Amino acid sequence: MGVERLIVIIQEQGISLLQRHLYLVFVSLFFAIIIALPIGILVTRPPFNRKINQILSFLNTAQGVPSLAVIAIFLPLMGVGVRPAIFALSIYALLPIARNTVAAIKGLDADVLEAARGMGLSKKEVLLKVELPLAMPIIVAGIQTATIFTVGTATIAHLIGAGGLGRLIFTGIAMNSPEFILAGSLMAAAIAITLDQLLGLFQRRVQRKFGG
Amino acid sequence: MTELRRIFNYFTNNLDRISGYTLEHLILIVIAIALSVGLWVSLGILLRNNKKTADSVLGLGSFIMSVPSVAIYGILISIPGLGLSRQSAVIALVLYSMLPILRNVYVSLNEVDKSILEAARGMGMSERQILRKVQLPLALPVILAGVRVATVMMVGIATLAVYIGERNLGVLIEQGLKRSRSDMIIVGALLVTVFVLVIDFGIGWLEKTVVPKGIQSDEESKTKAKAGGEI
Amino acid sequence: MIKIEEVTKKYPGMVRPAVDKLSLNIEEGEICVFVGPSGCGKTTTLKMINLIIEPSGGKIFVNGENVLEQNPNELRKKIGYVIQKTGLFPHYSVFDNIAIVPNLLGWEEERVEKRVVELLKMMNLDPDENRDKFPKALSGGQSQRVGVARAMAADPPVMLMDEPFGAVDPITRNQLQNEFLKLQQKVKKTICFVTHDIDEAIKMGDKIAILDQGKLVQFDTPENILFNPANEFVEEFVGSDRSLKVLNLLRVTTVIRKNIKRVKEKAGIDEINKYFSHPEKNRILIENDEKEVVGYLAKEEYHKISTAKGWNKAIRIFPTSLNNHNTLKDAMSDMLQHNIAALPVMDDDDKFMGIVSFADIRSYIGEAYEENETEKDQDENEVL
Numbered sequence: 001m002g003v004e005r006l007i008v009i010i011q012e013q014g015i016s017l018l019q020r021h022l023y024l025v026f027v028s029l030f031f032a033i034i035i036a037l038p039i040g041i042l043v044t045r046p047p048f049n050r051k052i053n054q055i056l057s058f059l060n061t062a063q064g065v066p067s068l069a070v071i072a073i074f075l076p077l078m079g080v081g082v083r084p085a086i087f088a089l090s091i092y093a094l095l096p097i098a099r100n101t102v103a104a105i106k107g108l109d110a111d112v113l114e115a116a117r118g119m120g121l122s123k124k125e126v127l128l129k130v131e132l133p134l135a136m137p138i139i140v141a142g143i144q145t146a147t148i149f150t151v152g153t154a155t156i157a158h159l160i161g162a163g164g165l166g167r168l169i170f171t172g173i174a175m176n177s178p179e180f181i182l183a184g185s186l187m188a189a190a191i192a193i194t195l196d197q198l199l200g201l202f203q204r205r206v207q208r209k210f211g212g
Numbered sequence: 213m214t215e216l217r218r219i220f221n222y223f224t225n226n227l228d229r230i231s232g233y234t235l236e237h238l239i240l241i242v243i244a245i246a247l248s249v250g251l252w253v254s255l256g257i258l259l260r261n262n263k264k265t266a267d268s269v270l271g272l273g274s275f276i277m278s279v280p281s282v283a284i285y286g287i288l289i290s291i292p293g294l295g296l297s298r299q300s301a302v303i304a305l306v307l308y309s310m311l312p313i314l315r316n317v318y319v320s321l322n323e324v325d326k327s328i329l330e331a332a333r334g335m336g337m338s339e340r341q342i343l344r345k346v347q348l349p350l351a352l353p354v355i356l357a358g359v360r361v362a363t364v365m366m367v368g369i370a371t372l373a374v375y376i377g378e379r380n381l382g383v384l385i386e387q388g389l390k391r392s393r394s395d396m397i398i399v400g401a402l403l404v405t406v407f408v409l410v411i412d413f414g415i416g417w418l419e420k421t422v423v424p425k426g427i428q429s430d431e432e433s434k435t436k437a438k439a440g441g442e443i
Numbered sequence: 444m445i446k447i448e449e450v451t452k453k454y455p456g457m458v459r460p461a462v463d464k465l466s467l468n469i470e471e472g473e474i475c476v477f478v479g480p481s482g483c484g485k486t487t488t489l490k491m492i493n494l495i496i497e498p499s500g501g502k503i504f505v506n507g508e509n510v511l512e513q514n515p516n517e518l519r520k521k522i523g524y525v526i527q528k529t530g531l532f533p534h535y536s537v538f539d540n541i542a543i544v545p546n547l548l549g550w551e552e553e554r555v556e557k558r559v560v561e562l563l564k565m566m567n568l569d570p571d572e573n574r575d576k577f578p579k580a581l582s583g584g585q586s587q588r589v590g591v592a593r594a595m596a597a598d599p600p601v602m603l604m605d606e607p608f609g610a611v612d613p614i615t616r617n618q619l620q621n622e623f624l625k626l627q628q629k630v631k632k633t634i635c636f637v638t639h640d641i642d643e644a645i646k647m648g649d650k651i652a653i654l655d656q657g658k659l660v661q662f663d664t665p666e667n668i669l670f671n672p673a674n675e676f677v678e679e680f681v682g683s684d685r686s687l688k689v690l691n692l693l694r695v696t697t698v699i700r701k702n703i704k705r706v707k708e709k710a711g712i713d714e715i716n717k718y719f720s721h722p723e724k725n726r727i728l729i730e731n732d733e734k735e736v737v738g739y740l741a742k743e744e745y746h747k748i749s750t751a752k753g754w755n756k757a758i759r760i761f762p763t764s765l766n767n768h769n770t771l772k773d774a775m776s777d778m779l780q781h782n783i784a785a786l787p788v789m790d791d792d793d794k795f796m797g798i799v800s801f802a803d804i805r806s807y808i809g810e811a812y813e814e815n816e817t818e819k820d821q822d823e824n825e826v827l
Contacts, residue, residue: 064365066372073398075392076398152283170375185283328531330530331532334522425536
């Protein structure tokens with residue numbers, strides 16, 4: 001096994017696969033966020049809020065569905081390529097974001113909300129000026145979790161023809177080539193850890209700002 | 213309709229294979245969870261009064277957790293001596309379970325009400341007795357919540373271990389993808405999902421059975437414990 | 444029984460010791476209350492007795508033995524310990540909680556069973572109803588009772604109580620205090636009791652140790668703390684309403700009037716007239732056919748209403764009764780509540796002992812203060 005060969009693999013194939021990987025991650029996250037947030041908020045309003053505990057435990061359980069199953073199930077439905085991969089990744093990423101949104105809003109201090117209503121804020125104002133800012137740290141934590149999941153799950157997206165760093169890993173396993181495996185694994189790990197750290201930083205900043 | 217029939221037929225025609233895969237899946241999980249609980253609960257107990265070390269070990273855990281599972285498998289099988297073996301799969305699963313189990317053990321042992329500990333000490337219980345009779349039983353619900361999270365995660369990650377030589381329910385998906393056989397993919401996806409649900413439910417039932425009566429949590433503290441295990 | 448000698452506790456990084464060369468002696472069978480503002484070192488001192496906090500210097504003897512030379516766990520099994528938040532084990536039933544120390548000591552099952560049931564009864568908790576409950580099903584008062592029962596389980600001669608009744612509402616606290624005092628008369632434990640509430644100290648203590656900044660300011664009987672405060676600090680700490688606090692200190696038995704004449708409800712008017720003709724006889728007790736005292740007749744009211752037939756309209760029926768452990772404050776508050784100027788006092792067997800009246804309380808307090816004030820004046824004269 002040669003370090004030189006590893007570098008060659010990264011230079012020749014790694015960079016473009018990394019770009020594809022990041023593309024999959026960011027596009028999926030974008031969709032996940034714009035879908036999960038409204039759903040999460042909607043669920044905490046009447047009449048859904050009466051079933052909030054059931055909804056939360058559904059979201060928790062759904063999170064347990066193996067990522068391979070989620071990715072694979074879109075092959076018969078949508079065929080191969082980038083589009084089904086983004087579809088699957090978005091749905092998978094949606095769960096932690098929606099769950100944290102619901103849990104965060106549900107966990108807010110009822111007194112604060114009552115005080116806000118008592119001061120004459122409309123329901124919309126309470127949501128925008130009180131609930132969402134206070135819930136923000138936990139929502140961001142959900143986005144952080146979703147990002148890590150998505151970076152990981154995107155490695156499997158190769159299996160339905162979407163490319164990404166998974167290609168290096170799976171090819172390496174098939175060819176019994178540690179260089180390929182390590183090139184893919186290390187790059188995927190590096191993205192995950194970098195994004196995790198960055199979002200962790202952001203999360204703490206939000207926490208400081210809003211986390212009364 | 214014909215598609216549904218095809219799926220159903222695939223299932224009924226391959227029951228033997230499927231039960232073999234299920235068994236393999238289960239064996240892998242049981243080995244990994246047994247090792248994880250033994251290892252991480254002991255470590256949590258050892259580190260319970262050592263915040264500094266605990267913090268850095270937990271930092272390592274969340275570092276591992278953020279590495280994609282396929283990447284962990286990839287790195288492990290590149291290590292000479294491990295390669296495409298069950299050891300690699302087990303090690304990966306044990307590493308992944310570190311954060312949820314260790315964190316819950318550490319946090320829950322430290323969250324036992326100070327007045328209860330003081331009372332225990334005041335009655336002349338030794339540190340060992342306090343750990344065994346007070347701290348661990350009181351921490352049990354949160355520890356089990358961590359084990360539950362870890363196990364559910366392992367079932368999912370274990371399906372990917374088919375790419376490093378395991379022969380479990382993931383095989384159906386792997387083969388299905390390779391041969392573009394939607395019936396196999398769907399049967400595989402459904403079965404691993406059911407498997408996860410059964411495991412999740414099973415540990416939930418275990419929680420209810422083994423958690424001491426006096427602290428069986430009302431809904432609120434349970435969701436809290438669970439959320440604490442995942443966020 | 445408990446002897447504290449020059450005990451000091453100094454925490455690293457603190458300028459002033461938390462407890463500074465404190466010495467005092469607690470006699471067998473006494474309740475000694477440590478009281479003082481927060482940070483005065485009272486809890487620290489208490490916790491050094493069972494080595495929950497290790498002293499930095501000095502000696503502590505319990506029953507003649509230096510605690511510092513003993514194994515802390517063995518020592519603690521011999522000392523009952525009650526804390527404010529009860530510290531009941533939430534995963535243990537009431538029974539198991541009380542049985543902790545007996546089980547640690549390896550008692551036989553039967554003996555544990557007997558003891559726990561006995562303790563539950565002692566604490567006014569129905570054993571059958573409560574033994575299998577878990578702490579979360581108990582009210583605050585019940586939890587504290589179980590906490591006390593647990594501390595007494597192995598019948599330790601010495602008990603440490605750290606604000607044991609601090610976390611319950613005032614009515615329950617009063618009730619727990621009264622019950623505990625009654626119990627203490629039977630069990631005669633040597634008790635070290637911490638509170639920040641001077642009223643509680645006065646009520647519970649045979650002796651009171653007032654602490655400030657880790658030092659013992661005054662160690663004395665409640666009477667002396669009230670009537671002869673050692674310095675301005677004590678005076679201020681006790682408060683300007685000292686005379687009211689005396690009410691909390693004195694039991695109804697100090698002003699009880701016994702041997703008052705009793706008559707039947709249907710008694711003849713001559714008998715009453717004759718009795719009241721004596722200038723110092725102001726009240727007659729009324730009893731029913733079972734010879735139970737049911738009310739009283741006051742001379743004043745009798746004269747107002749007195750007609751040959753209707754005198755019994757002036758009878759005041761007792762709406763409630765006191766027991767001999769009640770304080771004068773209890774008595775006054777009951778009287779005010781029921782708008783009556785006298786109440787009967789019953790002994791532990793619920794037998795009539797005598798009555799306590801508003802007028803008697805007032806004159807007793809007045810006299811006590813007069814005596815004290817003159818004494819003090821004399822002292823001051825001597826100094827001058």
